[in-house]
Amino acid sequence: MTRDDFESVVHEHQGMVYSIAFHFFHNPAIAEEVAQEVFLKLFEKRRAVEAGAHCIAWLRRTTTHRCIDTLRRSNFRHEVQMEDLPEVSVAATESDPLLQEGIRRLIASLPDKPRAVMVLRYGQDMDPEDIGKTLQMPVRTVWSHLNRATALIREKAARYRMEMEHEPDGTRPSRGIASEGSASGLR
Amino acid sequence: MRKLMVAVWMMIAGTCLAQQIDLKALDQFAAKAKSKTEINMDESMVKSAASFLNPEKGDEAAVKKSVNGLKGFFLRSYEFDNSGIFKLEDLKPILDQIKGPNWTSFLRNQEDGEQTEIWFHRTNGQIDGMLLVAAEPGELTVINAVGLTRLEDLSALGEFGKLADQSQKKAPPKP
Amino acid sequence: MERDLREALRRREAPPGFAERVLARTQQPETRGHSWVWLAAAALVLLMIGGIGVVQEQRRQAEGERAKQELMVAFRITGSKLRDVQERLATIQQRALQRSEQ
Numbered sequence: 001m002t003r004d005d006f007e008s009v010v011h012e013h014q015g016m017v018y019s020i021a022f023h024f025f026h027n028p029a030i031a032e033e034v035a036q037e038v039f040l041k042l043f044e045k046r047r048a049v050e051a052g053a054h055c056i057a058w059l060r061r062t063t064t065h066r067c068i069d070t071l072r073r074s075n076f077r078h079e080v081q082m083e084d085l086p087e088v089s090v091a092a093t094e095s096d097p098l099l100q101e102g103i104r105r106l107i108a109s110l111p112d113k114p115r116a117v118m119v120l121r122y123g124q125d126m127d128p129e130d131i132g133k134t135l136q137m138p139v140r141t142v143w144s145h146l147n148r149a150t151a152l153i154r155e156k157a158a159r160y161r162m163e164m165e166h167e168p169d170g171t172r173p174s175r176g177i178a179s180e181g182s183a184s185g186l187r
Numbered sequence: 188m189r190k191l192m193v194a195v196w197m198m199i200a201g202t203c204l205a206q207q208i209d210l211k212a213l214d215q216f217a218a219k220a221k222s223k224t225e226i227n228m229d230e231s232m233v234k235s236a237a238s239f240l241n242p243e244k245g246d247e248a249a250v251k252k253s254v255n256g257l258k259g260f261f262l263r264s265y266e267f268d269n270s271g272i273f274k275l276e277d278l279k280p281i282l283d284q285i286k287g288p289n290w291t292s293f294l295r296n297q298e299d300g301e302q303t304e305i306w307f308h309r310t311n312g313q314i315d316g317m318l319l320v321a322a323e324p325g326e327l328t329v330i331n332a333v334g335l336t337r338l339e340d341l342s343a344l345g346e347f348g349k350l351a352d353q354s355q356k357k358a359p360p361k362p
Numbered sequence: 363m364e365r366d367l368r369e370a371l372r373r374r375e376a377p378p379g380f381a382e383r384v385l386a387r388t389q390q391p392e393t394r395g396h397s398w399v400w401l402a403a404a405a406l407v408l409l410m411i412g413g414i415g416v417v418q419e420q421r422r423q424a425e426g427e428r429a430k431q432e433l434m435v436a437f438r439i440t441g442s443k444l445r446d447v448q449e450r451l452a453t454i455q456q457r458a459l460q461r462s463e464q
Binding site: 006007010011014015016017018019022023028032035036039040043099100101103104107118119122123125150153154157 | 363364366367368369370371372373374375376377380381383384385387388
Binding site: 233260296332 | 425426427429430432433434435436437439440443444446447450451454
């Protein structure tokens with residue numbers, strides 16, 4: 001990959017790399033830092049990485065590993081056990097984006113591997129086989145993480161919706177603990 | 188001019204090599220010996236060896252003092268199973284080399300089938316070489332030390348007394 | 363559920379100026395990768411030179427020790443022979459003395 005190729009890659013895939021990091025940490029500052037590091041590493045290794053599919057796979061793999069490493073190195077890791085995931089927080093307004101925000105926060109609270117699996121599956125639309133190769137884990141483990149995490153998120157989302165439907169006075173209750181600790185404590 | 192250069196070269200060569208004796212004539216005894224010691228050390232080897240001598244270690248310190256100026260050391264020592272393997276006449280090729288005017292005899296003794304000779308080479312009256320021949324039935328030793336100035340230097344590892352004194356006293360009168 | 367998940371985790375745009383910031387950082391350590399290679403090569407050359415030097419020194423040491431041992435042997439034999447000569451001289455002198463007294 002030439003230097004010009006590298007520049008093109010940065011412009012073309014900055015969104016993908018940033019997205020993975022953002023959804024992993026739910027923190028834009030950390031996401032940018034990690035994303036920059038990934039591209040700098042690509043720059044160092046550009047002669048060994050071919051543009052195209054090889055490069056995309058490389059970027060996904062490196063970004064995910066960098067996210068996991070950064071999370072593990074951070075002094076404050078506010079991971080929550082799957083069973084202890086907080087309820088989706090309900091704030092004042094009505095729209096589903098709040099549910100989505102809650103889901104994002106929930107995902108950013110998962111342990112590192114399930115978190116990475118969910119981000120790659122639903123954020124990057126990757127097959128479990130490809131996720132397994134990226135994270136160097138067996139496919140059945142990928143499925144296991146997917147199933148557990150999805151089930152829990154589904155359960156909490158369903159509870160949230162139920163509460164929405166049964167609120168007698170039309171207002172939305174403020175309830176639950178916002179899953180704010182996922183990444184805000186990271187330096 | 189060319190003849191002059193050849194003459195000068197021969198003088199230099201003669202001066203350099205005069206103290207060194209060709210010991211090839213003794214090679215024939217090496218194969219017949221039951222035990223042998225052969226040492227050929229030119230000036231560079233002597234210097235190299237001297238640099239490894241430990242000045243604080245007994246014997247090595249004594250030798251280190253003695254090798255100053257030594258330009259070569261050539262030794263042949265053979266022991267034979269029986270006394271008939273070599274004869275004193277076999278030493279002639281060695282002794283023929285010390286007939287020049289610069290060689291003077293310090294000691295010559297022949298008795299009961301044993302022969303001991305010590306010769307010094309002098310240049311401008313100064314000792315700068317030595318030949319020792321010690322032959323007896325069943326044993327032959329020839330030692331040639333080039334650059335040697337004092338006999339007692341060679342006895343660094345042995346007792347030595349009057350022989351050293353006598354070597355200093357027997358310098359021939361200058362022509 | 364899957365729709366919600368995909369919607370929640372949909373691709374985000376990188377912040378404005380992200381690409382420029384990345385490219386700016388790549389301008390500085392242009393030879394970063396190269397310097398590693400050069401450093402490694404230089405280290406290897408130094409190691410080789412050092413290694414050759416060490417081997418040569420070891421050889422010199424071994425040869426010097428060998429020469430030293432030869433010299434020590436030479437001096438021991440010579441010292442021994444000179445002692446023999448001395449003893450023989452003493453014997454000769456003794457005999458000459460006895461003859462003169464007779």
